[in-house]
Amino acid sequence: MISFRRPSKQATAVxxxxxxxxxxxxxxxxxxxxxxxxxSSLYPVLMRLADRGLLETAWESxxxxxxxxxxxxxxxxxxxxxxxxLAAEPPARPTPARAAGRVRRRPRLEGT
Amino acid sequence: xxxxxxxxxVGGLAAVAVAATPFACLWALQARDAExxxxxxxxxxxxxxxxxxxxxxxxxxxxxxxxxxxxxQRLSALDGPGWLLAAAAATLPxxxxxxxxxxxxxxTQVQDRPARWRFAAGCARTALFPPxxxxxxxxxxxxxxxxxxxxxxxxxxxxxxxxxxxxLVLVGLLGGLxxxxxxxxxxxxxxxxxxxLTGLALAGVTAxxxxxxxxxxxxxSYGGVDRAAAVSLPPVTAVxxxxxxxxxLGLALRPPRWxxxxxxxxxxxxxxxxxLVGGFLLDARLVQPGRNPGSHGMMGYxxxxxxxxxxxxxxxxxxxxxxxxxxxxxCAWAVVLAAPLLITAWLAEALHWDQVGRGAVLDGAGPMGxxxxxxxxxxxxxxxxxxxxxxxxxLGAAAGSWRARRRRSRQQARLAPTA
Numbered sequence: 001m002i003s004f005r006r007p008s009k010q011a012t013a014v015x016x017x018x019x020x021x022x023x024x025x026x027x028x029x030x031x032x033x034x035x036x037x038x039x040s041s042l043y044p045v046l047m048r049l050a051d052r053g054l055l056e057t058a059w060e061s062x063x064x065x066x067x068x069x070x071x072x073x074x075x076x077x078x079x080x081x082x083x084x085x086l087a088a089e090p091p092a093r094p095t096p097a098r099a100a101g102r103v104r105r106r107p108r109l110e111g112t
Numbered sequence: 113x114x115x116x117x118x119x120x121x122v123g124g125l126a127a128v129a130v131a132a133t134p135f136a137c138l139w140a141l142q143a144r145d146a147e148x149x150x151x152x153x154x155x156x157x158x159x160x161x162x163x164x165x166x167x168x169x170x171x172x173x174x175x176x177x178x179x180x181x182x183x184x185q186r187l188s189a190l191d192g193p194g195w196l197l198a199a200a201a202a203t204l205p206x207x208x209x210x211x212x213x214x215x216x217x218x219x220t221q222v223q224d225r226p227a228r229w230r231f232a233a234g235c236a237r238t239a240l241f242p243p244x245x246x247x248x249x250x251x252x253x254x255x256x257x258x259x260x261x262x263x264x265x266x267x268x269x270x271x272x273x274x275x276x277x278x279x280l281v282l283v284g285l286l287g288g289l290x291x292x293x294x295x296x297x298x299x300x301x302x303x304x305x306x307x308x309l310t311g312l313a314l315a316g317v318t319a320x321x322x323x324x325x326x327x328x329x330x331x332x333s334y335g336g337v338d339r340a341a342a343v344s345l346p347p348v349t350a351v352x353x354x355x356x357x358x359x360x361l362g363l364a365l366r367p368p369r370w371x372x373x374x375x376x377x378x379x380x381x382x383x384x385x386x387x388l389v390g391g392f393l394l395d396a397r398l399v400q401p402g403r404n405p406g407s408h409g410m411m412g413y414x415x416x417x418x419x420x421x422x423x424x425x426x427x428x429x430x431x432x433x434x435x436x437x438x439x440x441x442x443c444a445w446a447v448v449l450a451a452p453l454l455i456t457a458w459l460a461e462a463l464h465w466d467q468v469g470r471g472a473v474l475d476g477a478g479p480m481g482x483x484x485x486x487x488x489x490x491x492x493x494x495x496x497x498x499x500x501x502x503x504x505x506x507l508g509a510a511a512g513s514w515r516a517r518r519r520r521s522r523q524q525a526r527l528a529p530t531a
Contacts, residue, residue, distance in 0.1 A: 029218040029231065039234030043215065044243040047208065051243075057214075070221075071214030 010037060011045045012086050015054070018075045019083030025058070025072035046073060054079035116188040120180045124173055131172035134499055135165035168499055171506035178436055178510075193219060193232030200236035205296050206369045208242050215239070244295045253294045257287025274332035274343070275325065278350035285358035293366045305367050309378050309445065312385070313364030316452035317357050323459040324353065327486045334481030344483035345490075353490045356451055363448050371445070377438045380429035381445025388421045388446065388501075389453040396461045396473070409475035410458070414492060418501035422446060426505040430512030434520070439509020446505065447497045454497070458489035 007015065013035050018026055032042050049055035056076045060069040075083060139161040143154045190198060197219055201212030215235040222228045244250050264283040268276040324345070333343055345353070363371070395413045422443060430439025462473045462485035471477050474488040 027218065027221070028214065029221045032231070039215070039218075039231045040237040041234070043211065043235060043238040047211065047238075048243050068213065068217040068220055070217045071210075 006089075007082075007086070008045070010035075010041050011049065013037070014042065014045050014049070015075065015079065015083045015086055018055075018073065019080060019087070022075055022080050022083075025074050027070055027072060031073075049079065054082055116184050119188050120177075120184050123180060124176045127172040127176040128169045131168040131503075132165055135161050135168065164500065167503040167507055171503035174510050175440075175506055191228070193228040196229075197232045197235050197239075200239035204239050204242065207297070209369070211242070212239065242296060244297065246294075250291060250295045254287075254291045257284075257291055260287055272325065272328055274345060275328040275350075277347055278324070278328075278345060278354050281351050281354035282358055285354060286361065289358065289362045289366070305364065305372055305378055305445075306375070309382055309449070310364050312382060312449055313360055313452070316449060316456060317361050319456040320357060320452040320459075323456055324486070327459060327483065331481065331483035331486070334483035342484075344486040346487065349487050349490050352494065353455075356455075356490070356494055360448050360452050371441060374433055374438050374441050376433055377429050377441035378445055380425060380432075380438075380442035381449060384421050384425040384442065384446035385449035385453060387425070388417050388450045389457050391417050391421065392454060392457050393461065396457075396465075409471075409477070410461075410473050411475055411492070414496040415500070418496065418504050422501045423504040423508040426508030427512035427515075430509040431516045434513070434516040436509050436513040439512050440506065443502065443505025443509060447502055450501070451494060451497055454493040455489045458493060459485060462489065 006012075014031060014037075017031060017035055028039070028042060028046065031037070031046075032039055035042070037045075046055060046057075050057055050073075054076055056074050056079075058072050060072060063069045139158055142157045142161075187195070187198065194216070197216055198212075201216065204212050215238070219228065219232055219235070222231045260283050261280060264279040265276070268279045272279070327344055331344055335342075392410065392413055395417075396410060425446065426439040426443040429442030430436055432438065433442075458473055462482055465471065465473055466482040472480065472484050472488060474485075474492060
């Protein structure tokens with residue numbers, strides 16, 4: 001049983017994106033493009049998820065000699081449990097500032 | 113000429129120019145202060161400056177060449193965003209080291225130039241400020257640091273006004289370093305370089321701090337050259353001393369990852385620091401009293417000590433570790449440890465020299481008051497360690513590793529026909 005504290009919006013988006021195809025490996029830049037996140041937002045989220053054992057990381061194997069091996073990510077078992085809980089929860093209520101339209105909303109996940 | 117070679121050459125020349133800059137400044141300052149400045153005096157100073165500067169320039173060239181040989185091929189293929197990311201990734205803490213190559217590999221997937229810059233800048237920001245394990249620990253450390261700065265301001269204002277700036281800068285730097293260390297680490301705690309080294313550094317910094325406080329309390333000023341009272345610890349000197357002590361403590365308690373791996377080098381560093389400071393004390397107590405009072409000080413030792421200790425010590429460390437790096441690490445640790453210890457030894461000896469009427473420790477000049485030694489004890493050992501001992505250590509390490517490499521290749525050549 002994992003302890004549950006609602007993650008940030010970016011972390012939620014990353015977890016849900018990874019949970020769409022739980023068995024598939026994803027790449028950092030691919031996630032940035034898909035979620036419209038900057039690298040400065042994505043990588044801290046990935047680091048935290050990996051620290052908490054929610055994210056499995058692995059290096060690409062069988063890479064051509066002229067290319068660097070890429071780091072791949074997918075959710076672990078507890079990560080998938082968290083994704084299920086996040087998907088089942090109602091979305092967080094917007095803050096007054098967001099509701100007033102003063103803060104630019106982050107791009108939403110495809111299909112949400 | 114290939115791009116890699118051209119960049120290597122330009123970088124090497126830039127490194128030499130950077131190494132020569134402090135010596136050019138010293139020459140300009142001395143030539144300006146020489147009264148009157150006849151051409152032969154200026155030339156004389158120029159020759160001496162060149163003699164002292166040559167090891168530093170050679171060392172800069174050797175260091176650049178060794179680094180470029182290892183990393184040049186890879187780095188010369190990088191563009192601006194690649195350089196930015198590589199430089200930032202080099203600062204990642206040990207427990208997050210693998211994220212550097214992970215981000216660098218993703219950068220190769222970004223084609224558009226503005227997007228490459230944006231991606232590299234985002235990765236660099238993450239590398240410089242990776243998420244910390246405990247925000248509470250960062251907040252507590254920051255609050256403690258702020259409290260310590262306030263306490264230092266109040267305490268020195270009441271009890272030690274001459275040391276106020278020194279205390280504020282030192283406490284501020286230590287608090288900042290502690291907060292940064294906690295913020296950049298996944299786990300609270302540290303990887304110290306071993307109890308002997310950390311203990312020696314702590315002892316050196318504590319003793320140096322004790323003597324500085326004593327001097328500031330008892331001898332806050334002295335009769336200057338023109339007999340007008342001069343402050344024992346002027347503002348610039350106070351800042352330099354605080355930076356040096358905070359730097360030594362920071363390196364000994366939380367060293368960068370590239371200084372850690374070689375255990376033997378650390379022991380060589382400890383041995384060289386102890387030998388350098390021991391030699392200083394022996395020279396001050398046994399050799400100097402036999403000379404004419406007023407004609408000699410410890411300036412000669414600052415020149416000879418590193419020649420006798422750091423140069424061969426670093427060469428030996430490199431030969432034993434069979435690599436340039438072992439010698440460089442040993443030399444770096446020796447300088448880090450020797451800095452507070454030499455200042456302490458200088459200040460301690462100054463009290464003794466004053467008692468027996470031998471004048472200032474630097475050159476035996478006097479009597480101006482014992483307070484004159486505080487500024488000398490900060491500037492001269494630090495200058496000689498940075499501009500003389502470190503370059504000699506690099507040259508020694510290069511010589512030691514060259515000998516080890518030659519011996520290895522001879523052994524391989526001897527084994528080859530029998531194989």
